[in-house]
Amino acid sequence: MKIFTAEQIRACDQWTVQHEQVSSLMLMEKAAGRCADWFASQIKSERFWIFCGNGNNGGDGFAIARMLYRKGFDIDVFIDFKNPEYSEDARINLQKLKEISGVDIHDFRQVSEMKFKQDTSIVDAIFGSGFHGSLSLDYQKLIAFLNSIQANKVSIDIPTGLSADGLSDSESVFIADHTLSLQFWKKSFLHPETGNFCGKVHILDIGLSPEFIQKTDTSQYIISDSTVQKIYRPREQFSHKGTYGKVHLIAGSYGKIGAAILAARAAVRTGAGLVTVQAPECGFSILQTACPEAMMLSTGNIFSENLHYEEGITYGIGPGLGTESETQNAFLEFLKKINKPIVLDADALNIIALDNAHLELIPKNSLLTPHPKEFERLFGTSANSFKRLEIAKENAEKFGIFIVLKDRYTQIITPKKTVYYNITGNPGMATGGSGDVLTGIITALLAQKYSSEEAAILGVWLHGKAGDDAAKMNSEEALIAGDLPESLGRVFNELKNSHYKKTTK
Numbered sequence: 015m016k017i018f019t020a021e022q023i024r025a026c027d028q029w030t031v032q033h034e035q036v037s038s039l040m041l042m043e044k045a046a047g048r049c050a051d052w053f054a055s056q057i058k059s060e061r062f063w064i065f066c067g068n069g070n071n072g073g074d075g076f077a078i079a080r081m082l083y084r085k086g087f088d089i090d091v092f093i094d095f096k097n098p099e100y101s102e103d104a105r106i107n108l109q110k111l112k113e114i115s116g117v118d119i120h121d122f123r124q125v126s127e128m129k130f131k132q133d134t135s136i137v138d139a140i141f142g143s144g145f146h147g148s149l150s151l152d153y154q155k156l157i158a159f160l161n162s163i164q165a166n167k168v169s170i171d172i173p174t175g176l177s178a179d180g181l182s183d184s185e186s187v188f189i190a191d192h193t194l195s196l197q198f199w200k201k202s203f204l205h206p207e208t209g210n211f212c213g214k215v216h217i218l219d220i221g222l223s224p225e226f227i228q229k230t231d232t233s234q235y236i237i238s239d240s241t242v243q244k245i246y247r248p249r250e251q252f253s254h255k256g257t258y259g260k261v262h263l264i265a266g267s268y269g270k271i272g273a274a275i276l277a278a279r280a281a282v283r284t285g286a287g288l289v290t291v292q293a294p295e296c297g298f299s300i301l302q303t304a305c306p307e308a309m310m311l312s313t314g315n316i317f318s319e320n321l322h323y324e325e326g327i328t329y330g331i332g333p334g335l336g337t338e339s340e341t342q343n344a345f346l347e348f349l350k351k352i353n354k355p356i357v358l359d360a361d362a363l364n365i366i367a368l369d370n371a372h373l374e375l376i377p378k379n380s381l382l383t384p385h386p387k388e389f390e391r392l393f394g395t396s397a398n399s400f401k402r403l404e405i406a407k408e409n410a411e412k413f414g415i416f417i418v419l420k421d422r423y424t425q426i427i428t429p430k431k432t433v434y435y436n437i438t439g440n441p442g443m444a445t446g447g448s449g450d451v452l453t454g455i456i457t458a459l460l461a462q463k464y465s466s467e468e469a470a471i472l473g474v475w476l477h478g479k480a481g482d483d484a485a486k487m488n489s490e491e492a493l494i495a496g497d498l499p500e501s502l503g504r505v506f507n508e509l510k511n512s513h514y515k516k517t518t519k
């Protein structure tokens with residue numbers, strides 16, 4: 015699913031009006047209709063306070079107010095009495111609203127004097143994708159007041175004060191519990207500094223031109239279920255373990271054998287033909303007991319100092335590996351022997367980060383899976399996550415690598431600087447060992463001859479889905495990394511069913 019900028023969304027809006035025999039007013043009616051239906055079906059409130067600006071976001075708000083009133087809700091609308099200038103479609107919808115005697119329209123400055131009844135939901139239709147600069151003092155006071163009220167809060171299209179494309183200059187931003195985003199995800203929803211204001215994001219299809227969407231280029235995408243269904247290949251009927259590749263995980267050290275176990279369990283559950291763990295002797299019993307499906311090769315006593323290289327193996331290196339000087343030497347020598355893509359995580363990345371020259375040793379199309387701190391060690395600090403993404407793009411291109419930047423919405427950055435955001439997963443996955451599982455999953459996919467790009471996309475999606483399945487079983491709080499491989503089976507079954515539904519009648 016493509017992510018467009020605010021400017022591209024505006025162009026899409028205009029193209030739809032010009033080419034699809036639909037007026038801008040009808041589009042607003044459609045958008046408001048989708049929102050009103052969402053409110054009626056999802057929100058328990060009897061009454062709504064709807065705050066409307068002077069542009070088309072406000073226009074959506076006026077139309078939503080009219081529709082919710084007709085559905086039987088108690089509606090109060092708040093506008094700026096000092097500004098009588100409206101966009102044409104907002105003006106028409108305000109006029110229609112004024113014709114309804116049961117809806118009271120107030121100046122938003124009066125809101126703090128009004129009695130707030132429990133069970134009122136607050137709707138923010140003040141500014142949407144046309145917002146720029148900062149808010150006037152009156153609006154800042156309004157947002158501060160609304161943010162202080164205990165209520166269910168919903169933003170239409172974008173929380174007021176946010177920009178669609180990145181950080182905004184606004185001092186204050188409406189804090190929503192839900193954001194009803196029209197047709198598209200916006201980039202700012204996907205980064206922590208801005209996405210935190212959106213609450214849960216719901217994408218409402220308003221029927222913008224599929225032709226425009228198809229022909230318009232972008233370099234940023236959401237990983238949609240249909241993308242993953244296309245990438246996924248069910249297992250062949252006539253196959254054997256050799257068909258599905260050999261994985262070696264170079265992982266674990268004294269006190270961190272669990273990382274190797276988690277990665278191994280994930281790799282066997284992701285369908286690799288044969289999985290071997292290269293780990294120090296101290297992990298032998300526990301590894302063979304906790305994951306008997308995997309073989310083990312000893313690399314030392316309590317940390318790795320002798321790594322075993324063989325042709326035809328797919329390597330995943332780093333979880334719990336440690337950074338002892340012997341391990342560093344062994345790993346760097348090992349890297350020089352490999353000429354096909356590998357997966358690098360955790361301590362493998364920390365060792366590479368010790369010297370910039372090490373980056374040159376990474377085979378082309380390898381996958382690096384840093385969390386933000388590991389990323390900083392590798393490529394330097396950045397002021398915010400938007401800048402970090404730009405740095406990631408530069409380095410993915412420079413070194414010909416895929417960077418899987420782990421976050422709430424993990425970003426995959428390709429050597430061509432394309433960005434894929436993953437939206438599966440949940441905060442329960444912010445727990446030790448979760449990343450080790452991802453390494454196991456991606457390495458197993460790479461061994462099954464998925465390309466690096468496919469392995470990254472399918473891998474992060476599966477990982478997030480497994481997290482969602484595990485949270486359903488165990489809650490986000492009680493979710494532990496070991497649950498994730500156990501959930502993969504249900505996720506694969508679901509994926510396989512949807513894959514066949516898509517490809518058969």
Ligand SMILES: NC(=O)C1=CN([C@@H]2O[C@H](COP(=O)(O)OP(=O)(O)OC[C@H]3O[C@@H](n4cnc5c(N)ncnc54)[C@H](OP(=O)(O)O)[C@@H]3O)[C@@H](O)[C@H]2O)[C@H](O)CC1
Binds near residue numbers: 067144147196
């Ligand atoms: N996606 C679609 O196809 C549809 C979207 N709809 C809705 O339309 C808005 C976008 O509407 P737009 O009118 O372009 O923008 P806004 O409503 O967000 O705001 C524009 C007005 O606000 C003024 N503005 C901007 N920033 C500030 C500020 N900091 N302080 C005060 N006023 C501000 C702006 O003034 P200008 O000087 O820039 O002209 C405008 O007057 C989208 O978000 C959806 O909700 C359609 O309804 C359906 C189709």
Ligand SMILES: [K+]
Binds near residue numbers: 139169170171174
């Ligand atoms: K809004």
